[in-house]
Amino acid sequence: MFVEKYRPKKFSEIAGQKAALKELISWINTWGKDKKACLLYGPPGVGKTTSVYALANEMNFEIIEMNASDKRNAEAIEKIVGNASQTLSLDGRKKIILLDEADNIYGNVDKGGVKALAKIISETKVPIILIANEYWEVSQSIREKCKMINFPKLRYTSIARVLKDIAKKEGINVTDFQIIALAKNSGGNLRAAINDLENYRENIGKIENLRDSKTDIFHALVEIFKRKTCKVREVLWNIDKTPEEILLWIDENLPRVYEKTDLPEAYKMLSKADIYLSRTKRRQQYKLWSYAMDMMSCGVSVARKGEIKFVKFSSPAYFTKLSKTKSERIIKKSITKKISKKCHCSTKVAIQYLPIALSLSEFFEFEEKEIEFLKTVNI
Ligand SMILES: Nc1ncnc2c1ncn2[C@@H]1O[C@H](COP(=O)(O)OP(=O)(O)OP(=O)(O)O)[C@@H](O)[C@H]1O
Ligand SMILES: [Mg+2]
Known part of the structure; x- marks a missing residue:
């Protein structure tokens, strides 16, 4: 320890x-x-x-x-x-x-x-x-x-310094941001912070370290859907994707592969994984990450009772949608930036002016494509 x-x-x-x-x-x-x-x-x-x-x-x-x-x-x-x-x-x-x-x-x-x-x-x-x-x-x-x-509570900066030193000595792959998150999360208790770091190493550091040998997501999906065993948790350790991305991949392909009767249980596992992922972020408790990974790999794998259909896997619809809307998001951003500059307000406030922005195009010095965007998009 x-x-x-x-x-x-x-x-x-x-x-x-x-x-x-x-x-x-x-x-x-x-x-x-x-x-x-x-x-x-x-x-x-x-x-x-x-x-x-x-x-x-x-x-x-x-x-x-x-x-x-x-x-x-x-x-x-x-x-x-x-x-x-x-x-x-x-x-x-x-x-x-x-x-x-x-x-x-x-x-x-x-x-x-x-x-x-x-x-x-x-x-x-x-x-x-x-x-x-x-x-x-x-x-x-x-x-x-x-x-x-x-002996007062320790300041998070002191805790972060100790964690950083241990991480360095142990060769743990952890960013400064994560160190500070762990330190702040400990409530001034260095023992708790060090234990969290060790847990992080056990669960996540291992995944990070193995990340250079990229296993492809298709292979991982086959393993998870096909093998009906908890051993499949290991296949996710090698994948060069974030847990959130992996979850989307499983979510997209699960209904194509599993029989209808197996879906409720499998989705229950995915939704639990999702909960753990958001808790990981919110509370900065990195050990929850490994629970999320286990839920989406072995949880989904052993949830299956029936047969599987062999299909071509698709990338998550979410990504395709994201790339389609990307150019739109860029234009919207440049519009709000111009509004915020002219109105001396934050971009958050500027978004509220979008419905009237078209009539003030000249004032805001919008370009052609921005005017087109404002005309076509229902804001
Ligand atoms: N100020 C500190 N500097 C360096 N390491 C510390 C410090 N405080 C705690 N630690 C680490 O946390 C572990 C537990 O510390 P320690 O046993 O001294 O806590 P404590 O204050 O006696 O807590 P408790 O009230 O729970 O007994 C130590 O083994 C050490 O690794
Ligand atoms: Mg003590």
Whole structure:
């Protein structure tokens, strides 16, 4: 997993938590004077646990961790933390006691856990670090004995920098635009962003990498329609077409090839693929792309119960229509551009003037073909 592989070992590798790290270092350097514990708090995936391990690594501390799954009643806390807080390491290294998910302590029925911990913090011979997501969920009597250090949400620019670095090291084919989309989508949680990048690599990066060996769409259609197996998902990995284009190709040819009775189920799969595709775009969740590809390949393939007809495949009608209307769109664009210039408005607003534009042809300095267009087209 990338999150483990790229977990920072040094302070210099930790992104965007300068202020928090400075406080953490100053706390450990002065610990002993007031023996306050330290409470790191902040949202998930911003580097709290990582920073403690980096601290231990850089300053050669041994970490005694009491993890969240351990029972946290008075007895357990005294046994693990209490013992550790009274002894030095066998190898002579200094110790730090770490209680991750400290907001969990009094979640236990046995409220004695809080009391025991408060006592240990007062008496300990080694520094104690607590970690929590919300500081107010840590009991007041413990908070009073802690230096509070906030680890805020990471800025998307910091997240994008880390993602870019990992993508480069892993040779993942991803654009800056996609990196920024992933970073923004993470809500300041770097762990989530890194996981998304890994998912993206698993599902889409693979497709992108294979794209130089172009398999033709006709071959893919034959495979999908003919083989009735989920293995056909692989045929789409090699195609040099966008998922949206592939969907249109399948959509165009499906009713010619499948029996009528198989169409409802097959179209259900295509419509699901379509939903996933639009969600991919809207939410920038690239892992949904692979679901869309699976729906349109194996979904459509296994939806078939009956026979297939052998026909010549056609390119999607949508494309033909698009090329026919292309010249019209170019003329319309040049008209709205002229209107927007003369009227000092946006082209969006200019479109609203099209119905009256013909009568003002001279003013707008339309050319012959633009006038012809305005005459013939029903706007
Ligand atoms: N500031 C950061 N700089 C670099 N990597 C980070 C940072 N924050 C998180 N990561 C990455 O995310 C992973 C998880 O981070 P970490 O365990 O420190 O999060 P956390 O703040 O303790 O979250 P939680 O509250 O969920 O325990 C790390 O392994 C690392 O890959
Ligand atoms: Mg953590």
